[in-house]
Amino acid sequence: MHVDSTLQFFKSFFDKAPGNQSFKKQLSNVLGFTPGDISLYKTALSHRSIREGADENNERLEFLGDAVLSSVIAHYLFKKYPYKGEGFLTEMRSKMVNRAKLNEIALKMGLKKITFYNKFDNALKISQIFGNTLEALIGAVYLDIGYKKTQTWVEKQIILPHMFIDDLEEVEINIKNKLYGWANKNGKALEFTTLEEKFESGRRIFTIGATVDGALVAQAKGYNKKDASQLAAQLAVEKLGLRE
Numbered sequence: 004m005h006v007d008s009t010l011q012f013f014k015s016f017f018d019k020a021p022g023n024q025s026f027k028k029q030l031s032n033v034l035g036f037t038p039g040d041i042s043l044y045k046t047a048l049s050h051r052s053i054r055e056g057a058d059e060n061n062e063r064l065e066f067l068g069d070a071v072l073s074s075v076i077a078h079y080l081f082k083k084y085p086y087k088g089e090g091f092l093t094e095m096r097s098k099m100v101n102r103a104k105l106n107e108i109a110l111k112m113g114l115k116k117i118t119f120y121n122k123f124d125n126a127l128k129i130s131q132i133f134g135n136t137l138e139a140l141i142g143a144v145y146l147d148i149g150y151k152k153t154q155t156w157v158e159k160q161i162i163l164p165h166m167f168i169d170d171l172e173e174v175e176i177n178i179k180n181k182l183y184g185w186a187n188k189n190g191k192a193l194e195f196t197t198l199e200e201k202f203e204s205g206r207r208i209f210t211i212g213a214t215v216d217g218a219l220v221a222q223a224k225g226y227n228k229k230d231a232s233q234l235a236a237q238l239a240v241e242k243l244g245l246r247e
Contacts, residue, residue: 026041038147072141076157098171109136112137182236
């Protein structure tokens with residue numbers, strides 16, 4: 004009993020610390036609700052560039068959040084499109100959870116301001132770590148408030164304000180075909196090559212590059228080569244000014 008009282012005292016002291024109160028306020032503004040276990044959220048917002056331990060950085064929570072987000076979006080699409088087939092639903096989910104999209108949403112939500120990462124590492128400044136952080140945050144929210152409330156939170160804070168479903172319906176999913184068509188028409192040699200393959204948090208990450216006449220135009224990462232090459236193609240189309 005004495006031990007429990009001591010632990011409660013230190014938890015109370017930690018929660019009331021000036022720096023922690025400031026962080027809690029910023030986090031509440033991002034979440035739209037007052038979080039419970041602050042240490043859980045600090046882990047979710049800690050990149051491995053500053054905390055290497057598996058129990059200290061956000062990679063385990065990212066793994067969990069990725070699964071939760073995928074489930075929530077699958078359920079949302081299942082309800083929204085009662086007469087659409089599996090292929091359409093899978094395609095729509097891919098559009099909604101790609102790395103670039105999640106990174107864009109994370110930045111709009113203000114996650115960059117409260118993420119703990121090595122700000123002196125220039126590579127991280129232009130990477131998509133904030134999309135990964137968003138998934139970790141979803142994992143923390145799930146552990147904090149449970150699946151049902153997390154489902155409502157994801158729909159309210161992420162899907163409805165940031166994932167414009169009607170617009171996504173019109174997005175060409177196999178944008179590689181568009182790029183190949185342009186290359187053939189203009190006599191260009193287009194190739195997609197694997198630039199890197201490594202394991203992160205128990206998952207294989209592929210970096211695929213889109214090259215035109217041997218010159219690297221764009222590169223992107225994904226959990227499989229297909230997703231990474233699609234994203235690289237999308238970035239290449241934008242860089243080459245081929246958007247209609």
